[in-house]
Amino acid sequence: MNIRSITAPNPGPFTLDGTRTYLLDDHAVIDPGPAIDSHIDAIRAAMPNLRTIFITHRHADHAPAAIPLKRATNAQIVAPRGVLDETDRIVNDGDVVDALEVIATPGHTSEHVCFLTNDGDLFTGDTILGFGTTAIFPPDGNMADYLRSLHKLRARNPKRIHPAHGPTRDDAVALIDEYIAHRLERERQVLDALARGATTISDMRTLIYPDLDERLHRAAEVQLRAHLIKLQDEGRVPLAFGSWD
Numbered sequence: 422m423n424i425r426s427i428t429a430p431n432p433g434p435f436t437l438d439g440t441r442t443y444l445l446d447d448h449a450v451i452d453p454g455p456a457i458d459s460h461i462d463a464i465r466a467a468m469p470n471l472r473t474i475f476i477t478h479r480h481a482d483h484a485p486a487a488i489p490l491k492r493a494t495n496a497q498i499v500a501p502r503g504v505l506d507e508t509d510r511i512v513n514d515g516d517v518v519d520a521l522e523v524i525a526t527p528g529h530t531s532e533h534v535c536f537l538t539n540d541g542d543l544f545t546g547d548t549i550l551g552f553g554t555t556a557i558f559p560p561d562g563n564m565a566d567y568l569r570s571l572h573k574l575r576a577r578n579p580k581r582i583h584p585a586h587g588p589t590r591d592d593a594v595a596l597i598d599e600y601i602a603h604r605l606e607r608e609r610q611v612l613d614a615l616a617r618g619a620t621t622i623s624d625m626r627t628l629i630y631p632d633l634d635e636r637l638h639r640a641a642e643v644q645l646r647a648h649l650i651k652l653q654d655e656g657r658v659p660l661a662f663g664s665w666d
């Protein structure tokens with residue numbers, strides 16, 4: 422399978438250098454991206470025989486371009502439930518479409534899926550990025566599910582990771598291990614902050630990210646909340662820490 426990508430002109434704090442739309446041979450795309458005309462035109466020019474539009478999850482930097490692309494080309498949209506009303510085929514864990522296996526990977530969002538080829542090419546959407554970490558926003562985002570999804574992907578022993586943001590990584594298993602280690606380290610820091618007397622999420626954020634840019638405070642606090650919810654579900658943090666706003 423020939424794999425190329427086109428990066429949409431939507432760089433930002435969560436999208437890194439922009440959304441990467443993957444082009445598979447001449448007939449399929451993964452994560453068509455935002456509905457920006459120049460990006461849609463670039464996909465159409467590169468994919469004259471587009472038949473299938475795969476989508477990993479519902480976020481606005483991944484899915485919307487599927488609608489104008491479908492309208493222009495009659496390609497079918499393949500996505501998990503809850504992504505777009507225009508989806509032609511709703512997929513579930515274990516389905517295979519056009520030689521891509523669907524792997525359900527809830528965590529970043531509840532419906533998120535990854536796609537795996539027989540050659541070990543793994544398209545991870547926002548579950549694993551080419552650098553940095555992904556954001557887990559509760560309640561739809563779920564840290565416990567996310568860690569299970571990372572282990573599930575690792576068990577498939579992929580060769581390459583093609584993320585929706587950031588570069589393709591040839592060190593797929595090592596990258597997944599880094600992702601798991603990073604979350605476990607953060608979890609340890611959350612427990613440590615509680616042991617040191619943090620009584621609010623903002624105390625915890627100050628202890629764990631002492632020099633963080635103020636503009637990122639809220640995003641960091643939401644990640645800490647995601648960790649706390651996991652630890653509370655596991656009975657490792659008292660539920661009394663429930664109202665942390």
Ligand SMILES: [Zn+2]
Nearest residue numbers: 478480529547
């Ligand atoms: Zn996303």
